[in-house]
Amino acid sequence: MMKLVIPILFAFMCITAFGNKSISRNEYAEHKAKNIKVMTYNIHHCNPPSAGEKIDVAAIAKVINDESPDFVALQEVDVYTLRSGKGLNQAKELARLTGMNFFFQKR
Structure with a gap:
């Protein structure tokens, strides 16, 4: 799908x-x-690989902002789950930090 x-x-x-x-x-x-700049990014539920268990949404947003894409397709985004700590809506927060719109679809 x-x-x-x-x-x-x-x-x-x-x-x-x-x-x-x-x-x-x-x-x-x-x-x-x-041109349309498209970016795909597996954000690993906003947990940078070298950061232990830390969830760092701002670091992921910085990577996206540094690339300045027109469209981003993200994988492993947590929305209201315990895995990412406080049950944060990462899709909504990333949209806010990047100034982009978002659409989340749980598989």
Whole structure:
């Protein structure tokens, strides 16, 4: 199922970015020159590998902000679980720290 989500989201982004209107060759060249930066990141429930049991949402947000992607697909995001400590909604907190929107889907 997850293997289908990323291609579907990418197709949706492309359709949304270009729409279905008729455009001239010059307008097409301008659209074609624009890039969308996509990032995929296994955040390991915001637990950096060298940090023991520490949950560091801000460190994960910094990595995302440093890359400045247009779209991020995250894996191993905890939402209201005990594994990440206080039952934090990591998806919502990462969205707040990065200034991005979020959508969470439990598998």
